[in-house]
Amino acid sequence: MTSSDQGAVQLYEITYLGTGPDQDVRTIEAGEVAAVIQHAGEHGVQLHIRPCTHPLQNPDTEKEA
Numbered sequence: 001m002t003s004s005d006q007g008a009v010q011l012y013e014i015t016y017l018g019t020g021p022d023q024d025v026r027t028i029e030a031g032e033v034a035a036v037i038q039h040a041g042e043h044g045v046q047l048h049i050r051p052c053t054h055p056l057q058n059p060d061t062e063k064e065a
Contacts, residue, residue: 011052018046027052 012033016024028036033049040047 013050013052015048016040016045017048 010030011027012030014026014028014033014036016026037047037049039045
């Protein structure tokens, strides 16, 4: 791990399937994935989970180029 990787947080994009034409999409941290899967299983909700390719950005410190 390099020093630039130390502050990075792995994010996952969760899409709740079958929620209508405008599907609910959320971004969560890696530590929350298991809880989301468990909750969805308890309520019969299908999910599509994929890792995000962009790092967590702080809008106060990051500026658009």
